[in-house]
Amino acid sequence: MDIAQLTLDRIREDLIARRYSAAELATEALRLAEAENPKTNAYIHFCPERALDAARRVDGKIANGEDPGALAGAAVAVKDVIVTKDVRTTCGSRLLANYIPPYDATAVIRMERAGAMILGKANCDEFAMGSSNENSAFGAVRNPVDPERVPGGSSGGPAAAVAQGTAVVSLGSDTGGSIRQPASFCGVVGVTPTYGRVSRYGLVAFASSLDHIGPFARTVSDAAALLHAIAGRDEMDSTSAFAPVPDYRAGMNGGLRGVKLGLPREYFKGLASETGNRIEAGVGLLKKLGCEVREISLPATDYAIACYYIICTAEASSNLARYDGVRYTTRSASPPNLIDMYRASRGEGFGAECKRRIMLGTYVLSAGYYDAYYLKAQKVRALIARDFQQAFEKVDAIVTPVSPFPAFKIGEKIDDPMEMYLSDIYTITGDLAGIPCMSVPCGKTAAGLPVGMQILTNHFDEPGMFRIADAYERAGGFAGA
Ligand code: GLN
Secondary structure: OOHHHOOHHHHHHHHHOOOOOHHHHHHHHHHHHHHHHHHHOOEEEEOHHHHHHHHHHHHHHHHOOOOOOOOOOOEEEEEOOEOEOOEOOOOOOHHHOOOOOOOOOHHHHHHHHOOOEEEEEEOOOHHHOOOOOOOOOOOOOOEOOEOOEOOOOOOHHHHHHHHHOOOOEEEEEEOOOOOHHHHHHHOOEEEEOOOOOEOOOOEOOOOOOOOEEEEEEOOHHHHHHHHHHHEOOOOOOOOOOOOOOOOHHHHOOOOOOOOEEEEEHHHHOOOOHHHHHHHHHHHHHHHHOOOEEEEEOOHHHHHHHHHHHHHHHHHHHHHHHHOOOOOOOOOOOOOOOHHHHHHHHHHHHOOHHHHHHHHHHHHHHOOOOHHHHHHHHHHHHHHHHHHHHHHHHHOOEEEEEOOOOOOOEOOOOOOOHHHHHHHHOOOHHHHHHOOOEEEEEEEEOOOOOEEEEEEEOOOOOHHHHHHHHHHHHHOOHHHOO
16 A cells, blocks of 8 residues: 555545555554654654554444444544643643643544544644744654755644655644645645634644644545544534534535636735746636636735734733643753742743743733734734625635745744744735635646645635635646646
């Protein structure tokens, strides 16, 4: 079996036809993932027992003639900010290097119930803060396409695992672009669903009003199937939506006639030229498939980065306050008193980017600055959301680049946080508005670096988004139109 070529449907079919067992597939996937890991550092650790247990459950069902589930035998990597019972969950942080959660995230429970086998926990930027996966306490991740380059962040590990072919699909999290940007850098599909579509229960909080769990896959159909398995109301997360979960794959029929697409002019300034050319070709293919394309404007876009980095740091400073050396975390060796214990545990445990954000967030929330920064940013967030609502009165979907440039070299931007923050310029608006958005591959630059095209639709219109992405894939768009 060639794991890099497998899709979810194929695996299910093979298992039911008894071409191999789930246990054989899990064993081979674990062997391959461990053997390949030194090339990318995509996994922080593996959980073979858990994968094999899941495999045995799938094999048992098949032996009994029961339905083994939509994700039967899917070899999955899970970003290490998503908790797994009895399996170490580090959040890419030295602070949680030894944290073993006593419960599973809802998305993990649902995925395993559908037959998925978790191979291991995937590397990421510390507490999901970053755009290059260089902020992990467990070492940077290398892009499987070019090991000198970053895989993007913060879900660099889950993206690299799928691109490298060691996992069939993976789970990531997206607060400002952390699924779509690494998907675009690694040449795979990455989906950020509507805010509240997937329960956040068991996703370690970074910025709660922006955090999403979502899938990585090599095909649109696999991404849709994984999302379908994990989506839906969960009593453990009061922000999870009650809206019924449609069968996303049912609407994928290849037809796009009359679909209205908007190209926001603010997203096409300052693009690396090859990125611009790839997106232009992608839009050309969508036109050929029957889409009507028009230019639109999302005027509040210019304020998005400032708005995002105020809101996300404010929420992060509050969410990260719980890591105090008493609960969850490693404690500093021998502090003289309680206050110094807090200080030293946090000081030694958090990396530079987390400290920077805690300080910024505390500042924007402090008395005297709250109105000037935090409240203002909330107002700008409402404007950004309104821009999208007005656009969706005229168009069905919006198409943009995912990142202004393809994967950059490891070390290239690490000393310049402002430059790094610019990586997210086209992705953070979707999170601020809470709308579904995804990255699909749209060819490569002359140097062979993947470029991603972003598709955004209105709240809960994942079916519309998947339909466009799937038609585009069927027409050969992933290889470059
Ligand atoms: N790169 C962005 C940040 O550093 C987004 C991170 C994310 O989506 N988790 O905040």
